[in-house]
Each structure stands twice: as structure tokens, then as C-alpha cells.
Amino acid sequence: MTDVVEILQRSGGSATFAQLRGFASGRTIRRALAEGRIKRVAKGVYALPVDASPLTVARAHGGVLSHESAAQQLGLDVVTIPLKPHVTIGRTKRRRTTRLPCTLHWSDAPELDGATTPVRTVLDCAQNLPFGEALAVADSALRNGLVSAEELLAAAIAGRRPGRARAIKLIEASDARAASALESMLRARVLAAGFGGFVPQYVIADGEFFARVDLADPKLRLVLEADSFAYHASRDALRRDCRRYVNLAMRGWTLLRFSWEDVVLDPDWVAVAVTSVVRGGPARRQNPLKRAA
Known part of the structure; x- marks a missing residue:
């Protein structure tokens, strides 16, 4: 059986009880919790006993990182770091009870490894951030090869959410x-x-x-x-x-x-x-x- 702390370290600092049970017994998990080697941040969600990472906050709320927090998770450029992680929860999902603060969004966002996909991340930033800050995210996504200009433009044109015209304008201005x-x-x-x-x-x-x-x-x-x-x-x-x-x-x-x-x-x-x-x-x-x- 693998040590619970090691499991959490490999999982970005947090994991659900079900994920932990794939590698450790329930007794081992409860012992680590009682010893203070791990902590519960929400019902069924455990983390290392340090300041919660943005990914841990997203998991605690039952969602995924989005907007500029997802951009950071994906290794994209951000001009300013948000004071609280941006977390998106599916419209039909129930929010978990937790004291970890975040800026919450409700949407059926496509996700990848605990964060919204690169395309969705760029579009979220394009529709919500000031133009210059959103352009920095879009430029770095193109430069890093995570998306193509054609993908972004097609997704922006197909979008039906508020800010569609703003997103199209920004994508057309982006440059790898x-x-x-x-x-x-x-x-x-x-x-x-x-x-x-x-x-x-x-x-x-x-x-x-x-x-x-x-x-x-x-x-x-x-x-x-x-x-x-x-x-x-x-x-x-x-x-x-x-x-x-x-x-x-x-x-x-x-x-x-x-x-x-x-x-x-x-x-x-x-x-x-x-x-x-x-x-x-x-x-x-x-x-x-x-x-x-």
C-alpha cells in the first residue's frame, strides 16, 4: 500500500476519498487524518496540511479551475494572478460545502486534468478579462501550441454566450x-x-x-x-x-x-x-x- 501523503503529492496536493482508496485502505486514510498528515477540505476530499493549491480549491468545490486560474494551471501567461482561484461547476452538479474561498462560475465547461480545456480557457478569458490580459492568455496558448488560431476562431464563432463578438475580436488580434x-x-x-x-x-x-x-x-x-x-x-x-x-x-x-x-x-x-x-x-x-x- 502506498503512503497517503505520497498519493496526494502525486495528485497535485489533493484527491477524493475514492481516489485514495485505489491505493490505500480506509484505515490508513483515517489514521493519516487523525495524525494531521492530511486534512479534509470538503466532504470526501482530502489534501496536504498546507495552504490549499488552486487545484485543491477546485476539487473541494466539486469543480474545475477556469478562466485565468485554468490558464495558470495550463502554463499560460497571465498578467495578474487572481486573489482567489476561479472555479467552474457544472450546472447540474451540487456544490460541496467547504471553507476554501474561490470565485465561482456555473457552466458545463469541457475539462482536462482538473482545468477547463485550452480552447475554453482562452474563450472564458476573452469574454471576462480586460482585452490586454485576455490577449496575453490567447497569445501564449498559440505560442505554446496548445491551440490553433483556427480552433479558437471556430469555437468563438460557434459560441452563443454573452461576449461572443468580444471573443471573436480578441482571437483575430492574437498572435503566436x-x-x-x-x-x-x-x-x-x-x-x-x-x-x-x-x-x-x-x-x-x-x-x-x-x-x-x-x-x-x-x-x-x-x-x-x-x-x-x-x-x-x-x-x-x-x-x-x-x-x-x-x-x-x-x-x-x-x-x-x-x-x-x-x-x-x-x-x-x-x-x-x-x-x-x-x-x-x-x-x-x-x-x-x-x-x-
């Missing part, structure tokens, strides 16, 4: 070439500002120079790059970076660099900066009250 969630968010910002010519991971090269940039519009000769906090690991890296940007300028390209805070927390700044450069003069931020109206 995007290299990161922050880059996807940056592309979403410029799309929202009316600039549709930016190409992800664009290559600029000649006989003496090669660069692959986050986003570039060949007609505007404009490059956009999304920089993380620890971008330069050494003095040499900083020097190479400076030389790269000077080489771009020498070849007639204008470069705009944006931080995580610029892209995620201040979307107006991206639109103002790109618009200013394209028009050749300072652009004003839109009045927040007018924008809200």
Missing part, C-alpha cells in the same frame, strides 16, 4: 509570435489607440546589424519595447543594449521603451507616447471624466 505577457499587453494598448501595424518579434537586419525587437511598425519606422525591472544583469549587458538602440537610430528607427508600470498601470501613457511620435508633436492625455463617459 508574441514572446511575453507584457509584450502582449503593450500590443493591446497600441491597438486600442488605433495603431494596427505593429508586428511582434520583428527582425531588423542588414549586413552589419541584427536585432529582434518586441514590436515594430515598418511603415512608421517605430519600435516599441517592453522592459522588465531587472533588464540589465551586468555592465556589459547595458553597453550592448545602448549600442543596439543607437544602431536602430542610425538606420532610421525611433525606439520607445515602456516599463511594466507604463504598460499595465498607465495605459493612457502608451497611447499618448505613440501618438505624439507619429504626429510629430506632444499629445494630450484624454480627460478621465470624459473618457469614462
Whole structure:
């Protein structure tokens, strides 16, 4: 008989009583529970005595991970981690009683290994998340080969739920070439500002120079790059970076660099900066009250 703790570790930190009984006796399970080596998180659901993982929360509620929680489970990019796991329960299923918090959804969602399928996950995010955050999920699903653009578009067109038009628009904008969630968010910002010519991971090269940039519009000769906090690991890296940007300028390209805070927390700044450069003069931020109206 296998140790109960080992069974739970192999099962992602939780399992139902029926699943445990396939490897251990009822007496062994009860002893592990009495010794505090495992804990009951819902009727018939047991877990390791640590903070519950999102997968454990989903099992405790009798559902599966969905939306951005499913995206995380599937290894997809998410811009922000939800405070509580998103869990979807079948319409005809009864919710289990548990104290583990979650954001609950009711739907007959196709599932795979404790989470909604990649196609359903992308569509859920497309219909419920802000455009940029949903685009990051869709881009990474395409990049990782979990779905194809044709599959996503067909599923979005066939959908009958609210948000169908929104999902179709997002799928049409998704691109497997995007290299990161922050880059996807940056592309979403410029799309929202009316600039549709930016190409992800664009290559600029000649006989003496090669660069692959986050986003570039060949007609505007404009490059956009999304920089993380620890971008330069050494003095040499900083020097190479400076030389790269000077080489771009020498070849007639204008470069705009944006931080995580610029892209995620201040979307107006991206639109103002790109618009200013394209028009050749300072652009004003839109009045927040007018924008809200």
C-alpha cells in the first residue's frame, strides 16, 4: 500500500476519498487524518496540511479551475494572478460545502486534468478579462501550441454566450509570435489607440546589424519595447543594449521603451507616447471624466 501523503503529492496536493482508496485502505486514510498528515477540505476530499493549491480549491468545490486560474494551471501567461482561484461547476452538479474561498462560475465547461480545456480557457478569458490580459492568455496558448488560431476562431464563432463578438475580436488580434505577457499587453494598448501595424518579434537586419525587437511598425519606422525591472544583469549587458538602440537610430528607427508600470498601470501613457511620435508633436492625455463617459 502506498503512503497517503505520497498519493496526494502525486495528485497535485489533493484527491477524493475514492481516489485514495485505489491505493490505500480506509484505515490508513483515517489514521493519516487523525495524525494531521492530511486534512479534509470538503466532504470526501482530502489534501496536504498546507495552504490549499488552486487545484485543491477546485476539487473541494466539486469543480474545475477556469478562466485565468485554468490558464495558470495550463502554463499560460497571465498578467495578474487572481486573489482567489476561479472555479467552474457544472450546472447540474451540487456544490460541496467547504471553507476554501474561490470565485465561482456555473457552466458545463469541457475539462482536462482538473482545468477547463485550452480552447475554453482562452474563450472564458476573452469574454471576462480586460482585452490586454485576455490577449496575453490567447497569445501564449498559440505560442505554446496548445491551440490553433483556427480552433479558437471556430469555437468563438460557434459560441452563443454573452461576449461572443468580444471573443471573436480578441482571437483575430492574437498572435503566436508574441514572446511575453507584457509584450502582449503593450500590443493591446497600441491597438486600442488605433495603431494596427505593429508586428511582434520583428527582425531588423542588414549586413552589419541584427536585432529582434518586441514590436515594430515598418511603415512608421517605430519600435516599441517592453522592459522588465531587472533588464540589465551586468555592465556589459547595458553597453550592448545602448549600442543596439543607437544602431536602430542610425538606420532610421525611433525606439520607445515602456516599463511594466507604463504598460499595465498607465495605459493612457502608451497611447499618448505613440501618438505624439507619429504626429510629430506632444499629445494630450484624454480627460478621465470624459473618457469614462
